[in-house]
Amino acid sequence: MEISITINGKEVKANIKANTLLSTFIRENLNLTGTHVGCDTSQCGACAIHLNGDAVKSCAILAAQADGAEITTIEGIANGDELHPMQQAFHENHGLQCGYCTPGMVMSSIKLVENNPNISEEEIRKGLEGNICRCTGYHNIVKSIKQAATEMGG
Amino acid sequence: MYELEYSMPSSVNDAVAEIKKSSEAKYLAGGMTLIPTLKARLSSADMLVDLKGANLSNVSVSSSEIVIGSMTRHCDVASSSEVLSSLPALAKLAGGIGDHMVRNCGTIGGSLANNDPAACYPSAVLALDATIITNERAITAEDFFVGMFETALNENEIITEVKFPIPEKASYIKFPNPASRYAMVGVFIAKKANGVAVAVTGAGENGVFRCSEIENALNSSFNVGSIDNVEISPDGLNNAIHASGSYRANLIKEMAKRALNEMI
Structure with a gap:
């Protein structure tokens, strides 16, 4: 089937099989491999993207469902060479170790902060329920998000 | 796939x-x-x-009931000013399902049609005596939930909206499984003009059920202490790797107390 999606500001049209997952479409058809697939059972959140302004898990959505949508992936949040405040904060606070979960952490937490600019540490920890990290123990991730929240205007 | x-x-x-x-x-x-x-x-x-294109996502409220379209997402119920002001327990329930990314997609109609024995919404529907409206008929909550992953829906029937009568007070508390975050036990208590209703999700072998033991105790005296001596039998409760039947029986009482503490 034919779909048309605006991804990181660019319109793409593609002919896909209807059982193509959105995460597969992003990674394999568009070669945007920053979106990761971790658990493939929609629990880990490594595949988080923004779909029409909402953070969602792209491995639990069909590309067909996103026909006509506007999507932002981890590749689309920096402003040229200038990192998004959330990326910069993860960099400065070492909010990662292996980095596998990081794109999902960043995409998910941008929306947590946008929807709650004065987010507390407790709300950050609760908000990260859908993003699993097996390296860091979350401490520096939470620190990163707190710093980014201040810079994003909280 | x-x-x-x-x-x-x-x-x-x-x-x-x-x-x-x-x-x-x-x-x-x-x-x-x-x-x-x-x-x-x-x-x-x-x-x-x-069903996304079928125009089924809306929330409306009158003095006596809240009507939620079946394709309304959990995030929209959780943040709806109408639901927050007239039935805050339901907004809180919706805001506790899964995680924020799941709530941006998951819908009330999908949850009810699936009738997962550990889903949150069935407890609110049953305790509040909500009515499930479909393209064919209206189904009472009591008739709707048939068993684990089983409902009264016919083969091609579509839930279009859910009508929740507004109670005097209500509260929902769940004990999430530490890994899956699904309710090991969730208790929804509604105080209504005609008495108290207590619905339990996550615990029953056949899915959501009304807990008459706690209801009777609360109908004679609506306070936390009145359920101290209530005995909940582990018979018919899930006895599984994550929790035994007797542990779940104890959680039912404990979650009911926490819910009551929010109401009194």
Whole structure:
């Protein structure tokens, strides 16, 4: 089937099989491999993207469902060479170790902060329920998000 | 996932016509259960009929009831000013389902049609005596939930909206499984003009149920202490790797107390 999606500001049209997952479409058809697939059972959140302004898990959505949508992936949040405040904060606070979960952490937490600019540490920890990290123990991730929240205007 | 076709009709009638084209077709709501089970080949379909285009997501409120369209997402129920002001327990329940990314997709109609024995919404529907409106009829909450993953819905029937009578007070507390975050036990208490209703999710072998022991105690005296001496039998409760029946029986009392503490 034919779909048309605006991804990181660019319109793409593609002919896909209807059982193509959105995460597969992003990674394999568009070669945007920053979106990761971790658990493939929609629990880990490594595949988080923004779909029409909402953070969602792209491995639990069909590309067909996103026909006509506007999507932002981890590749689309920096402003040229200038990192998004959330990326910069993860960099400065070492909010990662292996980095596998990081794109999902960043995409998910941008929306947590946008929807709650004065987010507390407790709300950050609760908000990260859908993003699993097996390296860091979350401490520096939470620190990163707190710093980014201040810079994003909280 | 097996190969399948996808369509997104623009009305309920068109969706019914579409699904009748194949005996293996399924409706798709938010997809937060269906897509992962299709991926794992725990279920299959040769066509998905997406209800997103059928104009079923809206929330309206009157003095006596809240009406929620079946395709309304959990995030929209959780943040709805109408729900927050007239039935805050329901907004809180919706805001505690899954995680924020799941709540951006999952819908009330999808959750009810799936009737997962550990889902949150069935407890609110049962305790509040909500009515499930479909394209064919109105179904009482009591009749709707038939058993684990089983409802009174006919083959091609579509939930269009859910009508919740507004109680005097209500509260919902769940004890989430530490890994899956599904309710090991969730208790919804509603104080209504005609008495107290207590519905329990997550614990029963056949899914959601009314807990008459706690209801009786609260109808004689509506306070936390009145359920101290209530005995909950582990018979009929899930006895599984994550929690034994007797542990769940104890959690029912404990969650009921926490819910009451929010109400009194």
